Structure formats: C-alpha cells, structure tokens
Amino acid sequence: MSRNAIELQGVEKFYGGFHALKRASLSVSLGERVVVCGPSGSGKSTIIRCINRLEKHDGGRIFVGDVELGDDLRNLDAVRREAGMVFQQFNLFPHLTVMENCALPQILSRGTRRKAAEENARAYLDRVHILDQAEKYPGQLSGGQKQRVAIARALCMRPKIMLFDEPTSALDPEMIHEVLDAMTELAEGGMTMMVVTHEMGFARSVADRVVYMEAGEIVETGPPKEMFGNARDPRTQRFMSTIAASA
C-alpha cells in the first residue's frame, strides 16, 4: 500500500454559517508525527475530529489508510478501528474500573473474548506505567493518571494512527510530563501520531512536522526547527513568538 496514513484534500467544514475549515489539505505518512498548533478557534479540534468522523466534513476528501470517509458505515467502522483518539477531558467511563475501561471497548467493538481483552489491557496499562491502578475507578485517579489510562484504552484497540486533541491542557503542570513521556515512548515505538498541542518542547523533540492553523486554514507546515525559528508566513511568526514568550 502506497497511500499515506492520513490524507486530506481540500476539506471544508461548516458549523451552520460558520466556515470552520477552509480547503484544508494535509498528508501524514505512515510513522510520521505531526503536531498541530494555532490560536483558539482556529479549527485544530475540528480537523482532528473530522479525521475519525466525530464531525462530518462538508467538502473535499479525507482518506484514512485505504479508506475514504463518507456515508458508508462500513468505512466508518474501519476508520474507527484504524485511528485511536485521546481527548483533552480524558472521557474515561466513570462507572467502570480502569481495567474495564480498557477491556470493555475491545469486547464491544471487536468481539474480543474477555480473557484476551483483559490480558491486552494489562499489557497496555503496563506500557503507560499504571497497571497498579487497574482496579480503581477513574474518579479515584489524578489527571495525569487518567490521561495515561485514556491512552492505554485507545491503544488497546490496536490503532495504526493515534489522534490527540490537547491531551495535556486539562492537567496540572506537574502532571504534564508523565503524559508527554508516555506519548514520547509511543512515538519511539513508531506510531503514526497527530497531536494538537502547544507543548513546544514536545513538538521540538518528537514531531517530524508542525502544522500551523489559523481561522480554519492550514497556513504553513514544516519541520519544527523551521517553524519555530524562521517560519515563512508572518502569521506563523507572530503566533510562534507569542507562545515562545508565554512558555
């Protein structure tokens, strides 16, 4: 297969009359790590949510692996299997233990047997160093622990691509690094990742490419060094200098 892991061609998205994505085009190749940044309301969440079809795009084409997103429900299942998602607010299931959070989705969407699902869950919980909390409920964990469980839960579905929407924005500063560490380890394992984040340290050390968005447009993409040091577009330069100043 020669296709990219993710391919967006002139994607348009409207919320009512509001134009949230304007002819957004982007390709992410297998094993590539892409960081998306941009000011609030620029469409970062929208673009990520269109990729696993939590939002429907209104124009252009989106391919995930071999599959084109459209109204075909079988394709939807295929895409959801392909792409795992980690949310800013964790979105763990509060009525289930950590173990059940990781095991139940495998059972429900893949028909995995419970025993295999739990074994798999244990393996991934161990990978994000949180196996010792397996029998607790999410309400009993810290934010950083919750986000690591959320990562393990997504990994349990064995996705080829991982999407992260501001995974550390809801965390207290002292917990950010444990989540970034887990993500870095994941990147080292060769996972294709698309991460919305303003953690420039993470972008510098992990990203192959940084995408800058503003007002629904992809303004510029490039390697982190270039984007942070000498971006071509003045809009990118302005944004990069403001976050460099605040960091």
Added chain:
Amino acid sequence: MNAPGAVYNYIEPQLPPHIARKPLLKIVFGDFLSATLTIVAIAIILSILPVLNWALINAHWNVASPAECQDGGACWAFIRAKARLIMFGLYPPGEQWRAVAVILLILAMILASLSPRLWNAKLLAVWATAIGVMLILMGGGIAGLRFVPTSKWGGLPVTLLLAVLSLGLAFPLAVLLALGRRSPLPVIRSISVAVIELVRGLPLVGLLFVAAILLPLLLPAGWTIDKLGRTLAALTIFAAAYLAEVIRGGLQGLDDGQIEAAEALGIPYWKMIWHIVLPQAIQNVIPPLTNTAIVMVKNTSLVLIVGVFDMLSAARSATTDPAWPAPSTEAYMFVALIYFLICFGISLYSRHLELKVSARAHG
C-alpha cells in the same frame, strides 16, 4: 527530637469552659417559640395515647368468637382470621401454596438482583424465566396444576406481580421513549413526545378505565385480552411515561464526551447505549427513579376500581363479613403496613445504591 537543654513552654492546665446551666423550666417554657413547641409536643403525645391504648392495651389478639371484639379495642384477631383472604383473595384455598410460592419466588428474585454487579443479560433471562414460572404457578392448567383463571387471582401476589411486571416492562419502554425524545429524527421525537405527554396528562384511574372497560368494546369482535393483562398494560404505559422523563433527566446530565469516546472506540450504537450511556444516566437519577418506583407500587392499589382483586381490594372485601364488628381500620392498617414495608425497602435500597455510587466517584 528532644534536643538537650531545649526549653519547653507547657500550656497551663485549664478548666473546661463554663457552660451556663439553664433551669429545665426555662428551656421548656423560656420564650414564646419553646413554649409553643412544648405545648404542641404534649398535645401530640396525649393524642397518641388513646391510639396506643386502642392498638395495644385494649386490643384483642385472640378471640373465640367475633363478638368478643365488640368493646372498642383493636381487633387484631380479625386479621388472623382473614389473613388468607387478604393475602390471597379468592384464590382456591387448596391451591394457596402456589400463591405463597409465587410470593417467595418474587422476593428471592429481588434479593438475588440487588447487587448491580449482576445486572447483565443473563439476569434478564433468569427474570424472564422466573416470571414465566410465576405465571404458570398462579394460572396452572399445565404440569398437573389445576387451572385457576385470573379472575380468581388476588391479594399480595397480584399486587407484587403488577408492581414488578409494570415496572419491569415499563423500563425498556421508558428508555426507548427517553432516547426517542432526544432523537435528531423529527418523526421519532414527535411520537415520543406525544406518547409521554398524553399519558402524563391522563389520570391513572382514567387510563385504567380505558383499558378495563373501553378497550374490550373497541377491539374487534372475538378478540379478548384478559382483564388483568389489560390492567397491567395500563399500569405499564403509565409507569413508562413517568420513567421516561426521569431517564431523560439522567441522559441530559451525561457529558457528550462519553458518547464521543465510545464512538471513537468504535462501540456500536446499542451496545454504547446499554453499557456506557444507560448505567451513567441511571446513576444520575437514582432518587427520582426510586420515587417513581414507590409511587407505582402504591398505584397498583388503584386497580381495585376496575375490579382487579389486589391486596387492597381483598382487604376491603374481608371487611364486609357481617360476623365481625367494623374491622376496617384494622384491615387497612394491616395492608398499609405491608405497603410500607415494600416501599421502605425500596427506599433503603436506593440509599445503599447512592452511597455505592458516590464512594466510587470520590474514593
């Protein structure tokens, strides 16, 4: 650590703070409010005394003939004499062990279902089987059991069956109505709203009349549905409308992120509803759910107006025995006690569930 030569500043021992002692009279009649409360309390105690006197001291527990109950004390002997009638209605006396078995089976099933851990499809199947067994036990006609028509069913088994079945059948209906009311499809949404609002706008008594009297007239000739069945249908749809609104409240309290996470994990819609959405929605509304359950248990007593022989009707008919002098207070108190035990049990259980949920949320 105690470093050598350290200087300690001991706190001087002190007497406990002085509490001003008020004379009893001042506490009880000190100001206008306490005086009023005292008088009201005394009045209440005094008014209860004759009741206690009637219920316990002058009461007759054991009498050789009903005439002994003439002198005004409570006649609990009447309950002893009529217990079978109140508990089982007109159910044939020789077959009453079957009614007892049904009561025990219901209680056993409820006890076995208390732990939320066991709430799964298997338990549902067990319940369905148990209900089938209960209906066979009550009705007979197969397995060598004498046939007993539903018109002969009565008393506590009918009350319990109506309560359990109406709530049990109403629940899935209520879930569908609640989901339908939030559906993005206008047709489904309007149907759900119409059913919920129509049923909530009708008094239960009216609905029972429609089911018991009007429905047989409306059905094509040759169609008959058992009266107990029609009554059950009316109770079910009534409970469903109220439960639907309670569950809708629970759904509204659910974070959208939960559904997005389930979708992103590829969990199919109905499995998501069953495993992710409903458990949380229900947890959010345990108190109003309990409330509706209790109201519905008591509502089953209204079936008496369409001639279904529940426990209250049975007690009423027991009081019409001319041999006993005016025993209706005793009969109603006895029935009230049984209703109270059921409803209080539901209350205690819901408190237990709530504590469990909150322990999980803030461990």
